[in-house]
Amino acid sequence: MIGWGVVATGGIADVVTSDMKLVPDAEVRAVSSRDSAKAAAFASRHGIPRSYGDYHDMLRDPDVDVVYVATPHSSHHVVARNALLAGKAVLCEKPLTVSLRDAEDLVSVARKQNVFLMEAMWTRFNPLIRLLRKLVADGVIGSIRSVHADFGEPFAHNPAHRLWDPAAGGGSLLDLGVYPVSLAQMLLGEPESVASHGSLIDGVDAEAALLLRYPNGVSAHLSSSLVGNYPIAATVVGTAGRIEIPPVFYRPTELVVIRPDALPERHTLELHGFGYQYQIAEVDERMTAGDKESPEMPLEETLAVMRTLTEALDQLGVSYP
Missing domain, CATH: 3.30.360.10 (Dihydrodipicolinate Reductase; domain 2)
Incomplete structure (x- = not known):
């Protein structure tokens, strides 16, 4: 089983987390939000065992293998970067960042850390x-x-x-x-x-x-x-x-x-x-195989x-x- 952690509790996080349940090898183990009450409510709604009021605390959770970043665009870079530095694989909502410079930085960090990274271009x-x-x-x-x-x-x-x-x-x-x-x-x-x-x-x-x-x-x-x-x-x-x-x-x-x-x-x-669910299954498959990116959504194409x-x-x- 691949353990997932979700950052943010907005509409897109709600829908994607629901679809994660359709993937046999995916298990959502934690969720974080700046509002701990919202995180707890989200966890209760989706049957997630742990909730955090700070995503940094979730990044220290050893049961979380991959982090799904569902924050607003302007927060993608900092949240995904910290997750990569914590050794967590990352699926980050599109666009990967709001600037080319920040996108290049995330790709560089992922490669230096030897950690999986993919933009969530689910289509x-x-x-x-x-x-x-x-x-x-x-x-x-x-x-x-x-x-x-x-x-x-x-x-x-x-x-x-x-x-x-x-x-x-x-x-x-x-x-x-x-x-x-x-x-x-x-x-x-x-x-x-x-x-x-x-x-x-x-x-x-x-x-x-x-x-x-x-x-x-x-x-x-x-x-x-x-x-x-x-x-x-x-x-x-x-x-x-x-x-x-x-x-x-x-x-x-x-x-x-x-x-x-x-x-x-x-x-x-x-x-x-x-x-x-198709992109979630792709991440699970790549992580199981030990790949660091997806050939269908490669980092150079992002x-x-x-x-x-x-x-x-x-x-x-x-x-x-």
Whole structure:
């Protein structure tokens, strides 16, 4: 059994912890929160044996093998870094950090400590996304010419909410845009150049449209938004057909292969839980094997995605404290 410790007790921690119960080799043994009462309530709700009012105390728990960091973006770096220095494996919510420099630091610390680290880009491990990669690699739709993906939905403007707060790493790109960018780079690699256009509210990107350029005219057209009502769908266009991922592409239950002179080929998935269990199983498998990172979400790719996001944010004029 792999012993898990959860840092933070917000909505994402609640859902992911519930999905951990769907993984036979995962056992949640501790939870921490700055509010000890919240930690105790979370532990009671999920049947977790120990709760802590300070995550440093949880890092000293010998029964915790891997730490899941579910804090706001701005706290990812310090919490994950301390966990790595304590010798704990880390699964850290995306984006790994709010800056490329901090992301590079975490990767460096993980490698020096010889400890497992992975960004929690859970979409990568969904069975249909794994199938997408295989279909593309097998040339089912020929050579890829473009990737289109959008993730946007209206969020009420509230300067006190983390999504609108620069100090909390707010804005659409880091919270939502990381999904389209990660999908595109999973299939096409790091782009030659990035062009971004959007608008700011309270110093964070309320919306962003990205054009990623690749050799020979290949491109990715991506968008994220806190103000627009987007379909949250994705399409991969090839020379011999296309693959469509209906809403919502970050948690797909259907994938459609469309080729000329052929009926659409539909692949479906019946999800149990919310879908986070696949990344939890990946971490357990890698830790059991003694691996220090995941080949499906390698650290170099996390850094590459962060470079793209950083370039886009710089062009939009977003800077975080």
